[in-house]
Amino acid sequence: MSDCARFESMIERYLASDLDPKGVSELLAHAADCETCGGLLALHGDLAEAGRSVPEPDDADLDRRQERVLRAIGLRRARRPLRYAALAAGVMLPLALGVVLGRALPRSGSGPRLLEALHAEAASNQGLTDVEDSPFTYSNVSYSRLEGDRVALDFDVTTHLTAVESERSPLVREVLAQSLLNPASVGERLKAMSFAAADPKLEKAVLFALRNDESVAVRLSALTVLVGRLDDEEVRGAMIAALRSDPSVQVRLAALESLASHRVDPRRIRDAVHDRPEAGNEALMVRLAELERKP
Amino acid sequence: MEPTDDELIAEIGSGSDLAFDRLMRRYRRLVYRVAYGYTGDADSALDVVQETFLKVHTRLGSFRGEGTLKSWIVRIAANEAMNWKRASWRLPTTVLDESTLPRPEIETDAIAGRTLTRSIAALGPKHRLAIVLRYYGERSTREIADALDCSEGTARNVLFRGLTKLRTMMTASQESLR
Numbered sequence: 124m125s126d127c128a129r130f131e132s133m134i135e136r137y138l139a140s141d142l143d144p145k146g147v148s149e150l151l152a153h154a155a156d157c158e159t160c161g162g163l164l165a166l167h168g169d170l171a172e173a174g175r176s177v178p179e180p181d182d183a184d185l186d187r188r189q190e191r192v193l194r195a196i197g198l199r200r201a202r203r204p205l206r207y208a209a210l211a212a213g214v215m216l217p218l219a220l221g222v223v224l225g226r227a228l229p230r231s232g233s234g235p236r237l238l239e240a241l242h243a244e245a246a247s248n249q250g251l252t253d254v255e256d257s258p259f260t261y262s263n264v265s266y267s268r269l270e271g272d273r274v275a276l277d278f279d280v281t282t283h284l285t286a287v288e289s290e291r292s293p294l295v296r297e298v299l300a301q302s303l304l305n306p307a308s309v310g311e312r313l314k315a316m317s318f319a320a321a322d323p324k325l326e327k328a329v330l331f332a333l334r335n336d337e338s339v340a341v342r343l344s345a346l347t348v349l350v351g352r353l354d355d356e357e358v359r360g361a362m363i364a365a366l367r368s369d370p371s372v373q374v375r376l377a378a379l380e381s382l383a384s385h386r387v388d389p390r391r392i393r394d395a396v397h398d399r400p401e402a403g404n405e406a407l408m409v410r411l412a413e414l415e416r417k418p
Numbered sequence: 419m420e421p422t423d424d425e426l427i428a429e430i431g432s433g434s435d436l437a438f439d440r441l442m443r444r445y446r447r448l449v450y451r452v453a454y455g456y457t458g459d460a461d462s463a464l465d466v467v468q469e470t471f472l473k474v475h476t477r478l479g480s481f482r483g484e485g486t487l488k489s490w491i492v493r494i495a496a497n498e499a500m501n502w503k504r505a506s507w508r509l510p511t512t513v514l515d516e517s518t519l520p521r522p523e524i525e526t527d528a529i530a531g532r533t534l535t536r537s538i539a540a541l542g543p544k545h546r547l548a549i550v551l552r553y554y555g556e557r558s559t560r561e562i563a564d565a566l567d568c569s570e571g572t573a574r575n576v577l578f579r580g581l582t583k584l585r586t587m588m589t590a591s592q593e594s595l596r
Contacts, residue, residue, distance in 0.1 A: 162589075
């Protein structure tokens with residue numbers, strides 16, 4: 124194990140099938156006596172085997188999928204002239220009328236109508252899948268809390284919109300969920316997380332962030348939101364998983380504190396901490412021992 | 419002679435479905451293998467193939483040729499496969515009939531396969547893509563570097579780090595089953 128660092132670049136080249144035969148022999152000799160490097164090479168072998176065992180799809184299945192794609196493209200193309208006609212009517216008619224009636228008509232109406240459509244879509248979306256399939260994608264989102272339970276939303280969706288909504292509005296939940304699921308900026312995700320805290324219905328999106336978000340700050344924030352919902356087994360399971368395998372020791376420590384403070388089964392906590400014998404575990408062991416000594 | 423990717427893109431741009439059919443035929447197995455690496459399931463991988471090519475057709479106009487078309491398609495496939503994984507959370511749980519359960523040795527393989535797929539899905543996007551392309555897509559380091567938009571040296575390192583993380587997760591998950 125002591126000279127593993129020396130073998131790191133050799134393993135890198137070995138994985139890339141780019142190591143000369145002499146290097147391969149040297150590496151294999153080392154791996155035979157080293158659990159860490161041996162384990163890596165074994166996993167490399169398992170993955171290569173998994174890749175070789177991928178069931179090859181039938182050409183007929185792939186052909187069917189291609190036909191569906193081409194059919195969908197054809198349908199889209201067929202709808203396009205209609206859309207252009209509608210667009211032309213929508214743009215040219217108000218413009219023509221505007222010449223006669225003045226300039227106000229084309230400017231009014233599109234924002235509220237779009238907002239109505241967004242409200243309708245948000246209200247009909249029941250779960251995360253619906254949110255993902257939504258025809259509207261929100262970007263450049265900013266939120267600010269107003270008096271009462273109101274939220275000022277500012278976002279782009281085909282056009283730039285600003286709206287003041289109740290915190291419990293389906294539209295607010297929709298935009299928050301999208302911020303957590305889609306690749307928004309870290310700042311936007313953190314802000315969305317702070318609003319999600321007030322809404323138990325956004326729990327799935329927060330769980331998604333805890334499991335998948337790349338940012339430690341967002342995952343820590345997700346832990347904070349979920350602490351109040353530890354009675355739910357799914358939340359407890361996700362937090363145990365974070366304690367066991369989050370790449371950040373900071374997140375694992377935070378998960379440990381949350382689970383211990385909510386008196387989750389100490390055996391589950393202990394097992395999760397002991398599951399991962401690697402760097403950073405010492406801090407968890409020490410903290411766990413401290414928590415276990417507490418009355 | 420087979421048309422190049424650039425020639426196909428130009429033809430698709432002028433509305434040729436035949437050219438798009440050819441392009442799909444060229445990359446569909448690669449997309450399928452990438453999708454399988456993410457989903458661990460043949461039917462789901464075929465769904466991802468379909469969704470990927472729909473996206474490719476929609477977005478082809480925005481492809482600027484900064485990388486290769488192949489790596490651009492691979493990135494779309496990876497995103498689609500991840501979306502599929504997210505959506506699959508919501509699938510209802512099936513109640514198992516014990517009499518239909520597979521024999522123990524097959525079950526062990528299936529569990530190992532699921533653990534591997536889950537652990538790969540839990541990696542960060544870069545590591546996940548590198549692992550999937552290397553082992554499921556059977557791509558070279560050069561092609562992985564193209565897809566990750568980095569140098570070959572960095573791609574090698576990403577692959578190594580990804581494998582190290584994967585091993586940590588697999589070990590943790592195997593020990594939790596004991």
